[in-house]
Amino acid sequence: MPTINNPALTPAPDEVMVGAWAMGALAALGRISGTQDAAECLARFFDATRAMGASAGLYSVLIPEADGELSSITLFACDPGFAHGFEIGAAVMHPWLRYARQHTTAITGQQLPLQGPADEAAVALARQHGFGHCLLVPIAAGAKLGRTELLCLGADADAEPVFGANEARPLRALAHALAAELHGWFTLKLQASLLQEARLQPQDIQVLAWEWQGLSTKEIAHRTGMSIAAVDSRFQRLNFRLRCANRRAAARRAAEYGLLQSVPYSTAPAQRPSLKSGDAAAQGYPAGAVSPPPRRSASQPWR
Amino acid sequence: MHATTSAPFLLAPAHRPDLSDGAQAWRVTFARVPSGVVAGRMQRHGRNGHTDRWALFQTREQFAACAARDPLRFSEPLMFVRMKKEFDHAYDQQPGPDPSAR
Numbered sequence: 318m319p320t321i322n323n324p325a326l327t328p329a330p331d332e333v334m335v336g337a338w339a340m341g342a343l344a345a346l347g348r349i350s351g352t353q354d355a356a357e358c359l360a361r362f363f364d365a366t367r368a369m370g371a372s373a374g375l376y377s378v379l380i381p382e383a384d385g386e387l388s389s390i391t392l393f394a395c396d397p398g399f400a401h402g403f404e405i406g407a408a409v410m411h412p413w414l415r416y417a418r419q420h421t422t423a424i425t426g427q428q429l430p431l432q433g434p435a436d437e438a439a440v441a442l443a444r445q446h447g448f449g450h451c452l453l454v455p456i457a458a459g460a461k462l463g464r465t466e467l468l469c470l471g472a473d474a475d476a477e478p479v480f481g482a483n484e485a486r487p488l489r490a491l492a493h494a495l496a497a498e499l500h501g502w503f504t505l506k507l508q509a510s511l512l513q514e515a516r517l518q519p520q521d522i523q524v525l526a527w528e529w530q531g532l533s534t535k536e537i538a539h540r541t542g543m544s545i546a547a548v549d550s551r552f553q554r555l556n557f558r559l560r561c562a563n564r565r566a567a568a569r570r571a572a573e574y575g576l577l578q579s580v581p582y583s584t585a586p587a588q589r590p591s592l593k594s595g596d597a598a599a600q601g602y603p604a605g606a607v608s609p610p611p612r613r614s615a616s617q618p619w620r
Numbered sequence: 621m622h623a624t625t626s627a628p629f630l631l632a633p634a635h636r637p638d639l640s641d642g643a644q645a646w647r648v649t650f651a652r653v654p655s656g657v658v659a660g661r662m663q664r665h666g667r668n669g670h671t672d673r674w675a676l677f678q679t680r681e682q683f684a685a686c687a688a689r690d691p692l693r694f695s696e697p698l699m700f701v702r703m704k705k706e707f708d709h710a711y712d713q714q715p716g717p718d719p720s721a722r
Contacts (some may be wrong), residue, residue: 341674356658358652359674363655386669396685397659397675570668 335487342368342491349498358502362495363394366470369491373425373447373471375399378497378620380507380573382461383566387551388421395471399446404439410469412436413443415466417455423489425481426451449474452489458504467497467504491520511574515558524551526577528567648703657683657710666671683707 345361345368346424354360366374380388389431393400404411410418431437443451445571448471458464468490472479480489511517517525520541527537538548551562561567571577646663656678663671677683683704687693692700 355660356649356653359658359676360653360655363676377673382665383667387713388668388670388672390672391674393673393675397677397682398689400673400675401686403673465689574684610625616654 318372322440323495338370338464339487339491343372343494345369346491346498349495349502352502354611355390355506358499359392359394362392362499365495365498366394369468369470370472370486370496371488372473372476373504374415375403375448375467375549376466376496378418378503378507379414379418379463379465381569383561383570390500395448396446397442399448400566402439403443406492411439413439413451413453413469414465414467416453418463418465418591419456420455423452423454423493425479426453427452427479427481443553444474447471447473452474452480452481452492454492455501458573458575459578464575466496466500468492468499470495473564504578507574508576508578511576514557516562517555517558517571517576521551521555522571522576525555525568525571528552528564529572529577621697648706650657650706652710652713652715654715659683659707659709677711680708680711 333367346365349358349361349365352361362374362376375391375393375395377389377391382388382391391400391403395489412429412431421556425570426440427450429438429440448469450472454468454470454535456466456468458466465619470480479485524537524541528541532540534545534548539544541548543551552567556562556564556567559567559570561570568577645665646661649660649662651658651660655677656676658676659676661673661701665671674682675686677686687704690700692703
């Protein structure tokens with residue numbers, strides 16, 4: 318049997334064997350969500366990759382920042398030497414990542430469009446590091462967002478059958494599950510990292526969400542009970558904390574890091590924050606957030 | 621602008637070996653896991669941009685092969701020597717409890 322070592326890929330798969338293999342792989346990828354940091358996550362990702370029968374794995378997250386900058390986080394569950402040659406950047410980008418930024422459907426390496434010698438060299442390098450055959454699973458963070466994530470599973474060049482074969486359907490399904498696990502892990506950690514970095518409060522997230530939804534200063538002032546000057550002042554502080562030049566960029570950064578996911582999109586007429594406690598979710602606050610107290614209260618959080 | 625860390629969740633706890641240049645333009649950290657040593661390198665660029673790469677080294681030989689190709693060998697020779705020592709230190713440690721057991 319080839320490098321993709323799982324019973325689902327045999328010409329006449331034994332259902333019991335396939336079931337046992339799938340359960341083992343699912344158990345391995347299910348351990349990812351409980352990890353605390355990137356090191357543990359990578360170790361579990363590595364285990365899951367091998368449990369699925371692949372010889373190499375890579376997960377990359379690209380986050381657009383203000384001023385055309387790009388942040389990236391990549392886990393290399395493969396020959397670590399590949400990390401040196403894996404190009405990520407606004408100007409130079411590996412063809413896998415370029416595909417992931419423009420598409421949402423999974424493809425095999427053979428289907429990947431290459432745009433010249435640089436792409437061919439990048440693919441050739443990947444082939445030397447366990448990605449002779451590969452399956453690319455891009456993940457889009459959401460509508461209007463530029464954050465891109467990509468899972469790539471690899472197998473040695475002499476592996477047969479490969480990821481595009483009919484027999485590999487269970488493996489492709491597991492790859493999507495693995496990508497979803499990693500996406501969920503990164504979303505939670507990115508949210509936490511920006512909350513910590515910028516010291517954001519639930520009320521900050523709400524005004525950023527309104528800005529992201531396109532509400533004007535006047536509308537935000539009406540919803541919060543703040544003056545227009547106070548809203549402007551609050552955004553200035555948020556711009557500083559989020560290290561962005563303007564409020565639109567600040568809102569975009571919060572959205573790209575997943576902070577506005579739990580704030581539902583709303584164009585409903587303006588409503589003042591509820592006076593009741595426990596209404597945080599109803600107002601679109603993230604779980605665990607505290608509802609703002611009444612206008613002009615001594616503990617007014619909007620002030 | 622105030623100094624902050626990018627993606628602090630990716631940085632290892634303080635007890636783990638940790639190297640950085642004075643300007644915090646890049647940072648390297650090592651963590652022992654059951655299957656080897658995970659090395660993370662965080663490089664900052666621009667106002668918010670950062671490039672974080674995490675790789676698992678299962679053997680000392682894998683790390684030596686990567687280190688031989690690392691541009692830091694020439695640009696930051698002293699840090700490069702420390703980095704190799706820190707890797708060896710991490711590799712010699714007993715791996716922590718398996719997170720899957722939690």
